[in-house]
Amino acid sequence: MAKVSPINDLPLISLITVNYNQAQVTCDLLESIRGLTYPHFEVIVVDNGSREDPTERILQGNYPNVSVIVSAENLGFSGGNNLGIRHARGDYYFLLNNDTIVTPDLLEQLLEPFRLDPTVGVSCPKIRFYDRPNTIQYAGYHPLSAYTGRTWAIGLMETDQGQYEQPGPTWFAHGAAMLVSRAVLKRAGYLDESFFLYYEELDWSMRIRQAGFRIYYQPKALIYHRESMSVGKENPMRVYYHTRNRLWFMRRNVSGLPLLVFYLYYLGLAVPKALVYYTVRGQRSYLNAVKAALIWNLKHSVKPPLSTASPVTIAV
Structure with a gap:
């Protein structure tokens, strides 16, 4: 019979999510986190200068292992996540959009590439749209064109029929969900806060790969994403x-x-x-x-x- 490792022998994962005037959306994520089967994690909610402090509402929900950090100003995507990282205790940092819903074995699956390949620095799940749960948003990234500055997610808008079930290295992480090792922060640094919003994960991915790490797409891990709830589709x-x-x-x-x-x-x-x-x-x-x-x-x-x-x- 296989032995079960004590919780303290497992890597601690710091799940970091940023809230901006979306307390209910964030609570929906925290509610889904109750179903995670990985036993050793903490949750850090960074409030990015919202009109109303969501701390009391979040803590009243009695969500597992949650702490709230309130910033006096909106630090953007990069700054908010960096603030959460600075307060995290984990061996891994899981940056997760607050407008996502997780699946039970997500953390175990995301950890697997790190165990199999020591060059992995970031692991990303397959992402489907929340409102179209069989439609893919992300199954890795195509390489960037150095002449147009364009790239796009593999599988975007395709119906998931199992065509992207092969795990492996990819060019860029997706900002909605990325598990990052502590070693990455030591060698590649934090997210660059000059971006504030958009392109920051592409820039970080470039630096991470230049530091010698691989970015890994893990299709056995899955989340659902309510895309563009913070900013809107077009404005x-x-x-x-x-x-x-x-x-x-x-x-x-x-x-x-x-x-x-x-x-x-x-x-x-x-x-x-x-x-x-x-x-x-x-x-x-x-x-x-x-x-x-x-x-x-x-x-x-x-x-x-x-x-x-x-x-x-x-x-x-």
Whole structure:
């Protein structure tokens, strides 16, 4: 009969999720976490400067192993997760969007690649859409085009018929769910907070792979994602950060001829096309968002940003 390892012999996983004005959505995630079968984890909820402090509501739910960290300001996706990491005790950090629902054996399955391959630094689950539970959002990533700055998730919008059941290395982690080893933080550093929203996981993935780690797609692990609940499907803020950070990401990670070709493509074709589209539709706020994104890049040189500590309170 196989021996069962004591809980303290198992790696501690710190599950970190960021809340921003979505207490009920976050509680839905925490409710699903009750069903996790892995016994050794903690949950850290980072509130990113919400209008109302969700601490009392979350703690009243008596969810397992939960603590709440309240930031006085919105630190963005990168800053909120970094704040959670700094307060985590785990051997692994599981960055998980608050608008997801987990499945029972998720953590065991995500840990398996680390046990089988010591070069693995990040493990990501298969992601399906919550509202279309048989439709794939992520089954790994295609490589990035150094000339257009575009990549896309493998299997996106396909019906899951078991066509992506082969685990293995992939190019990028998905920001909605990624299990990261403590060793990654020591060698590749934290998420870059200059991105604030969008492209930060692609930038981090680049640095993680440059540090010698593999990013692994694990199809036996599964979550469901309510995509874009925090920002919405289409609005000026989304346009601003997508425009700003696509350019910023390429400036940070590509150089030489590929970067020149990207400039010609992006500034000579993609951006003008967007400007014409928003002009025809009379969407002045979207035009202003694109303009602001370009101005931001003109004002910022490519160098690691200095992180600043924000006041926080902790409830356990």
